[in-house]
Amino acid sequence: MYNNNSTKIFVFAFLLILIWKPSTSKNHIFLEAESFEDRGGWVIDQQSMDQMGSPYLLAHGMGVPVEDAKTQVHISEKGKYRIWVRTRDWTALWRVSEFPGEFQVLIDNKPVKTIFGTKGAEWHWQNGGTIQLKEGKVEIALHDMTGFNGRCDAIILTKDLRFTPPVEYDALAQFRRDNSGFPKETIDAGEFDLVVVGGGMAGICTAVTAARLGCKVALIQNRPVLGGNNSSEVRVGLSGLIFQDPYPKLGKLVDEIGSVGHWTLWEAKRNPESERSKRILEIIKNNPEKKIHNAGPKSNYGDDKKLKIVSGEKNIELFLNTHVFAAQESDNRIISVTAKDIVSGKELLFKGQLFADCTGDGNLGYLAGADYRIGRESSKKTGESSAPNDGDNLIMGTSVQWYAEELDSVSSFPECPWAVQFTEETCQYLTHGDWNWETGFFWDQVEDIEHIRDYGLRAVYGNWSFLKNKSKDKKKYQNYKLKWVAYIGGKRESRRLLGDVILKEQDLIQRTAYPDASFTTTWTIDLHYPLALEGFTEEPFLSEAKHIGIEPYAVPYRCLYSRNIENLFMAGRNISVTHVALGTVRVMRTTGMMGEVVGMAAAICVQEDCSPRDVYQKKLNLLKSHLVNGVPQNN
Incomplete structure (x- = not known):
């Protein structure tokens, strides 16, 4: 919560940190990834939480592995535990054989043998096998291996080696409520x-x-x-x-x-003598990057x-x-x-x-x-000349924008066989992906947003990989590096x-x-x-x-x-x-x-x-x- 009283803000945030703790029932320890004490380079993605049941952590590194997310948990009884991780192989829907979302779970800096994010097109609990845990404080970390959008929703450590976590939506929601470690009452x-x-x-x-x-x-x-x-x-x-x-x-x-930008500049030039226009023109004169309308520097917005x-x-x-x-x-x-x-x-x-x-x-x-x-x-329903004869579900889509910056030295980018594949004829020779990088025209923009965004990422990464590694102009792009790729879709x-x-x-x-x-x-x-x-x-x-x-x-x-x-x-x-x-x-x-x-x-x-x-x-x-x-x- 944020309001005008700064003291109240910081006290509230501090109390959240103090109050939250993973559930430690007799047999289960339940950790929500988005509640990790230190998210490192992982980011919270809530876009599809109504569909898959929760926000989750996303390793959005644009091809560079992100810093580990870490948290601590108290183990009250040493012994053998089974680890379950709710995740998914986010490219499996496209029937590729590679796993760009691979990540590890580290227990006190020691990796669990299982590599996660390698199974299942849908969200599910991946069995990580059994591990030995000591009594006392233990650090749990998520270690990104690729930088290509691995994702983790939650982790369960359980003494009940035969326990299988719930999968069905309502049962899983109840399991979260029972094991969240928070008061059950709504505030x-x-x-x-x-x-x-x-x-x-x-x-x-x-x-x-x-x-x-x-x-x-x-x-x-x-x-x-x-x-x-x-x-x-x-x-x-x-x-x-x-x-x-x-x-x-x-x-x-x-x-x-x-914010001042391209469209404000256009408006100001129509009436340059007004005080407002003079202010806008002066700002843009001193900050020419503000003329970048879409997919510009963070400060532009x-x-x-x-x-x-x-x-x-x-x-x-x-x-x-x-x-x-x-x-x-x-x-x-x-x-x-x-x-x-x-x-x-x-x-x-x-x-x-x-x-x-x-x-x-x-x-x-x-x-x-x-x-x-x-x-x-349909035009029969509305009488609109631009409407189709018959109504349909085609809609305007979601943009996944991006841009690259030029460096003083060569910058590499990995091959992406799991991404959209391009040729010289289909590749887009660009360093800036604007509004027209748009997907999801035939999908439900609410129910299918994770798929829509993910396909947009596959297009961006596939195009950039082709430019850098295979295109006839790859030397032209050798000093360019991806600076920013959106992971929140622009609907x-x-x-x-x-x-x-x-x-x-x-x-x-x-x-x-x-x-x-x-x-x-x-x-x-x-x-x-x-x-x-x-x-x-x-x-x-x-x-x-x-x-x-x-x-x-x-x-x-x-x-x-x-x-x-x-x-x-x-x-x-x-x-x-x-x-x-x-x-x-x-x-x-x-x-x-x-x-x-x-x-x-x-x-x-x-x-x-x-x-x-x-x-x-x-x-x-x-x-x-x-x-x-x-x-x-x-x-």
Whole structure:
């Protein structure tokens, strides 16, 4: 948890370290990998925790083995123990014979004989055989052998040599609860006027706006940083114009929070005499790397700036590394949500008057039973000229971006026979993988995200290995080294929650005038499709974008709340639009303005004791007055 009281922050973090300890029942010692005392170079991946049951540790070394993750456990009885490790061979789905995710478990620096990550396409318990353990403190370490995304969920040490860990989802979840070493009771995190789930640009702007207008807000984010796609973990630049008619003060908070970059530079050059433009031009003049829009240096994405602004709001309590996994609903209203601290495993309960789904995937709405859609609607259903004749599940995909840097000396990179294989005809001669390194068009972006991300990694590593080791231009790349490869996927589309208005292509093209016009979308209708490469036989890993130009268009407020869950707002790429209309509203300066509108509407709901729908039906003039004034500055 993170809030304004720094002492409280550090005390809370210290207590987590003191409280957590592996379970040491009579026969079993259970260790969650994500709760290791020292994660070394391993990182926590929570993207598929709802599907596989837990966050896990990932050895994301880009071909260089990462530092060991370590923890200590107390052995109360010496003797023979069997070791089980929950892991998987992450490339087995593609029927390759090599094992890029190999790792060892070290006991007091001595490796267990079994090499892990070499069996099973699915998550499972790999039997590591038996070991002798002494009484007292023992150090357990995960030793990465490849740098290529080995993964470990949990470890069991058991005196019961015949014991087999549970595999089925519910049984495994119960086993975790019984053996986590934490209190079984859910912790009451408090009652809030507004609970915002999701800490991307939409979620940040929703929370800060509502807080500045007097609401008590909880902002829950399941990563260690804020920003979502605009964080240093994903590195997508902010796009879309702000300060547009009919409410030219919308976007003030987006501008305050957002990082300066390529799109801001373009906007500034259109009006170079304004004070804001002069500031932007001066920043970029002194920091030319900020012109890199996507997949740029970490500093381009302003993690610290976002955290500083949010933590400076007295009415916000921020919960990082916290994943909402359940919603309690009654009479078409959300009463509370339950979340898990992905590091410690502790569960927290958040009660609220209002809730905002800013997760991108519509996770909260899905948990609460909100109406939603996935995929492309048919033209017969929507009347859209850009929609297919028949609806389908094709969606815009997930990007795994990357870039390399040039060194003064030769840098090697291993052969990757387990990765996507390239030829001179199919290889991409690049040192920078941008938005168009996109996968998962035919997969479920929620349920299959681990597979989608992993295929993207196989494409990146396979292409880079070919460039370095086999291509006709390998000398050109001999001094280049991979600097950064995303392991958090940059998503564009999954669930779209349905509101009282579902924005369509015709609204954008014909400029349908709605009485509740609010934030303005300016991006083209930008739809992505898989790009076929001649001679390439695996599934697509590149995309092409098809653009339909629009004039700036003010989107109705009624796209920003659920039509069947009475106290649920949404902001981000999960709002009430068709697949085609999503092509314009999904860029992040636009989603940030959605958050400003939702924060204003939430404040009206609290102050006037009304619902999101009531804001349209009874309090629209009050909302418009907020839209005219924009988000107040933090005093």
